[in-house]
Amino acid sequence: NAGVTQTPKFQVLKTGQSMTLQCAQDMNHEYMSWYRQDPGMGLRLIHYSVGAGITDQGEVPNGYNVSRSTTEDFPLRLLSAAPSQTSVYFCASSLAGTHNEQFFGPGTRLTVL
Amino acid sequence: AQTVTQSQPEMSVQEAETVTLSCTYDTSENNYYLFWYKQPPSRQMILVIRQEAYKQQNATENRFSVNFQKAAKSFSLKISDSQLGDTAMYFCAFRYGNKLVFGAGTILRVKS
Numbered sequence: 002n003a004g005v006t007q008t009p010k011f012q013v014l015k016t017g018q019s020m021t022l023q024c025a026q027d028m029n030h031e032y033m034s035w036y037r038q039d040p041g042m043g044l045r046l047i048h049y050s051v052g053a054g055i056t057d058q059g060e061v062p063n064g065y066n067v068s069r070s071t072t073e074d075f076p077l078r079l080l081s082a083a084p085s086q087t088s089v090y091f092c093a094s095s096l097a098g099t100h101n102e103q104f105f106g107p108g109t110r111l112t113v114l
Numbered sequence: 115a116q117t118v119t120q121s122q123p124e125m126s127v128q129e130a131e132t133v134t135l136s137c138t139y140d141t142s143e144n145n146y147y148l149f150w151y152k153q154p155p156s157r158q159m160i161l162v163i164r165q166e167a168y169k170q171q172n173a174t175e176n177r178f179s180v181n182f183q184k185a186a187k188s189f190s191l192k193i194s195d196s197q198l199g200d201t202a203m204y205f206c207a208f209r210y211g212n213k214l215v216f217g218a219g220t221i222l223r224v225k226s
Contacts, residue, residue: 032212043118043205043216044159051212059213091159099209100147100166105159 002027007092007106014082014113022077022109024092030104031097033075037061037088038108044091050075051097082113116141118208120217127196128225134181135191135220137206146210148182148189153219154202162204165189196224 008023026033034049036059046059050069064086066078075094079086089110093103118139127133139148150162165173165182172180177194193200201224206217 034214036216041123041218043120043218044207044214045216046213049212057212060215089157093159093214099145099211100164102149102161102164103209103214108157 004028005092005094005104005106007090007109009109010107012109012111014079014111016083016113018082019078019080020082022079022090022092022111024075024077024106025073026075026092026094026104027073028094028104029072030094031072032101032103033069033092033094034059034103035065035067035075035077036091036093037086038091039088047077047090082111084113087111087113116143116208116210116213116215118206118215118217120206120220122220123218124221124223126223126225127193129196129198131196132192132194133196133222135193135204135206135222137189137191137217139187139189139206139208139215141187141208141210143210146208148180149207149209149214150178150180150189150191151205151207151216152200152202153205154199159205163191193222198224198226200224 035047036044048067050056092106095101095103148165152160
C-alpha cells in the first residue's frame with residue numbers, strides 16, 4: 002500500500018493564482034481531512050469528509066474548497082491564493098470512528114508571493 | 115471551543131534519560147480520544163500513542179507512556195531511555211467526533 006500520497010511536495014504561487022493540491026489514499030478509508038501547519042500554531046483543520054459526496058468545514062475553511070467524488074481522492078482547491086495561505090498542508094485519512102488513527106501524507110509546502 | 119495547550123515550546127534531554135512533555139485540553143465532550151504525534155525533521159506525522167478518555171488505565175507503548183488525568187484534563191507524555199532518534203516536534207491532539215484538534219507542539223532535542 003502507498004498509504005496517503007500528496008502532490009506536489011513544493012509549490013510557489015503568485016497572489017491571485019489558483020491551484021489544486023492532490024491527495025489520494027489506497028486504504029479504503031471513509032474519513033479524509035486537510036490540515037495546515039503554521040509555526041507556533043500546530044495543525045489546524047481546514048475541511049474534512051466522512052465519505053464520497055460528503056464534506057464539511059473545519060476550523061479554518063475560508064479561501065479553500067474541497068470535493069469528494071471518490072473514496073480515494075480528496076483534492077483541496079485554492080481559488081485565489083493569498084500570502085496568508087503560505088503554509089505546509091497535510092492530508093490525512095482514517096477509518097470511521099473517533100478512536101481510529103489518522104494516517105498523514107508527506108505534506109505540501111506552499112509559498113504564496 | 116475545544117482547545118489543546120502545550121506549555122513547553124522547547125525541551126532538551128540527555129540521551130538515556132527520561133523526559134516528560136506536558137499537555138492540557140479543554141472540552142465539554144464526554145466521548146473523545148487523545149493522541150501524541152511525533153514529527154521528525156522529515157515532516158512526516160507519526161502516531162506515538164493514544165488514550166481512550168473512558169479508560170482510567172494509562173496507555174503505554176514501549177518507551178512511551180502517558181499520565182492521563184481526566185478530571186484535570188491533563189495528558190502528559192513520558193519518554194524513557196531517550197534516544198537520538200526521538201529528536202522531533204511532538205504534538206498533543208484531541209479527537210472528538212470527526213475533528214482532531216492539535217496543540218502548538220513541543221520541540222524535543224535529545225543530546226548525546
